[in-house]
Amino acid sequence: MRRVLETGNFAVTEAAIMAGCRAFFAYPITPATEIAESMSKFLPRVGGVYLQAEDETAAMHMVIGASLGGYKAMTATSGPGYILYADPYGWAIGCEIPLVVLNAQRVGPVSGITGAPGQGEFYMSRYPTQGGNFETIVLAPNSAQEAFQLTVEAFYLSERFRTPVTVLADQLVTDGWEDISVPETEEEKAAMGLRFMERKVHPGPNFYPPTDEIDLPPVVVGRGRNVLCSDWTPTEEGFDIETVEAQHKHAYRLVYKIRNHKDLITRHETLFLDEDPEVIVVAYGTPSRVVKTAVKKARAQGQKVGMIRPISLWPFPDELFKRKAAYLSVELNYDGQMVREIERAAPRDSAVHFYGKCGELPTVAELQRVFDRLLNGQPLARDGWEMEAW
C-alpha cells in the first residue's frame, strides 16, 4: 500500500489508470482541471493518450470514439462542461458505450462560483441527456480516498452494463488534499473491495436483443465484426427504424439492464438506523462528512438521530427510506434537489425537511441547532441569507 498526501483529482487519475483507462480527453475547467493535468503527465508513461479537445462536446465525443475503438476512456469536467456532455451522453447511452465521466460539482447556475463546492447536478446526473427511456448509474464520493475507489468501480460498472457512468464529486472532493491509500498488490486491491472488468468485444454483426442482460460485450469497431450503432432507434440487427415496437424493445433494454441489476450498483453508509431514530439525516458527497460528525455528537448526547448516505445516487436507493421518521436532507444547494426523491421513497406521511447552503459546508453547530428544533417539534425556516431551510 502506498500512502500519499494528494488531491482527489490525483486520486481519480491513479484510479483510472489502475482500472485500465488509456484514453482521456477533456476541456480545461475549474475544479476538474487537475485531473486533466495529471492525466497529461501520467497517461503517456503507461502508453495511454491524453488530448485536450476543442470543447466539452468534442471531449465527450472523442471519449466515445476511443471506447468505440476498444479503449477504456474517460473525461472530467464541472457543471458548465457537464451540460455540454448532454448530446454525446445520450449517444453513449443509446449505443451502449462504456465510459466514465467525472463531474466535480461547483456552484451554479451557469459559471456561478468556480472554486467552491456545489450539488446542483443531482437530477441532471439522472437525466444527463434528452429523450428519456433510460436509467443512469451515478456514484458520489465524499473523500479523495472514496473518489479513488469509486472511479475504479465506475469503470467496472460501465463495462458490465455497457453504459456511461458518472462519478458525481464536488469541488472539495476533487481539490481537497487528503491522505490517500493506493493499493499495489492484488491482495490489497481485493481487500479494498476494488473490482475490475476487462473490455470485451461484441461479436457482431447484430446489435442487442431486447433483454435485461448485462455482461454482453460492447460494440467495438475496427475488429472486422461488421457492427452497427447509431443515434436512431435500432432494430435488433442495428438498422435504424421508426417503429414504436423497436423503440419499446430498445427502451426496455436501456431501463431494465440497470433496474433489474440494481443490487450490483447500490452502495450506502448508514448510522443508527436500527436505534429508533426520530430524525434521519440524508446527505451525499462532502456535506455528509459534517453530517456524520454532527449525528454522532447528537447521539452521544442522547438525541435520536440517524444518517443515510447514498454512495450510489442513481438508481436512487429507495429501499433505505422505509422507516417512519422525519427526514432531513442536507445539500449544497438552495433548491433542495434530493428532497423530492426522499419524499417519493419515504413512507407517505413522512415529513421531509431541508437544510441547504451554496458553496460552503454547514457547520456541526448549525446542524446541531437544526436537530434541536426538529426533535422539539419546531418548524425549520430560513433565517437570513446564509442558508435555506424548511
Next chain:
Amino acid sequence: MDALATKYLRSRKIPSTACSGCGLGQCHKAVVQAIDELGYKVEDVIWATGIGCAGRQTYATWKGDSFAGTHGRVYAIARGLRVVLPPEKKIVMTVGDGDAFSIGFNHLLHCVRTNADMTVMVCDNLGYQSTGGQYGWTTPAGVVTDSSPYGMFDPNWVQSGQDVLDILKAAGATFLARHVSMDGRAMVESVKKAFQNRGFSLIHVIFPCTTNFANAALGSRNPVDLFRWIKERAAPLGEEKPNTIWRTGIYHDASNSRPEFSQLVWGKVAEIRGRYAHEGTH
C-alpha cells in the same frame, strides 16, 4: 444488385432508402468504386455518417463497421476513434452540408488542424432537405427554399471570395476536391487520392435533391431539370464561366506532406514511455 453492391453493401439497404432521383447513390457509388479499385476489403474501412439525408440514407449501407454520430459531432467521434484505431484501417465519412459546414464546422476544423487520417465526403444537397427543404450555408444566392421564400440572401460558403475550401486549406487540410455527383470517373479518382492521403481529406460533392430542393428552387421535381441546372453552374477549375458557382476538380493536394495526427500522438507517447520506463508510473 450490381457486383460492387453485392461485395460491399448490406442487402437490407439496397435499393437505397433515399428518394427516387436523389444523387446520394452517385456519391456512395464513387466511394465504393474507389475502395474496390484500391483493393480495400470490407474490414479495412469504417464508414461513419452524421444526420440528415446524407446520414440517414447512408448509415448501415456499408457491409463492414458503420456508425452514425450525433448532429455535427461525428468528426469528434472519428478523431477519438482515429487515435486508437490501427493505422491501416480507413475511416470514411459521408456527411451533409449542414452537418459539416454548420453544426459540426468547429469539430471538422479540429480534424483538419490535426491532420487526422480520414476521408470526409460532404454530400451537399444545397440545404436542409430531410427537414423539408430549408436553406443552408451552401444554398446559392437568390434560390427559393421553404425558409427563403424571397430568395436566399444570407451570405453563404460558396459565394465568390469566401469559398469554404479556402478556410479548410488555410486550416491545414492536406487534400481537398470538389465535384458534382454526375462527375463520375473524375470523382472516383479524387476519392482514391483522398484515401491515399495519410491525413485529412475532404471532397465536397454537390448532389441533386429532386424532392425538396428542386421543387422549391425550380418548381419542378423532374430529375433531368435539376441535373441540368447543377451542371450548368459547375465548371472545372480554370474553366469558370460567369454563372459558375461550383469550381470542380482537385482543389488542393498536399497529400502526405505533414505528420498524420495519430502517428504524431503515438510517436510522442512512445518517446515519453521510453523515457520513464525505468521509473514506474510516479
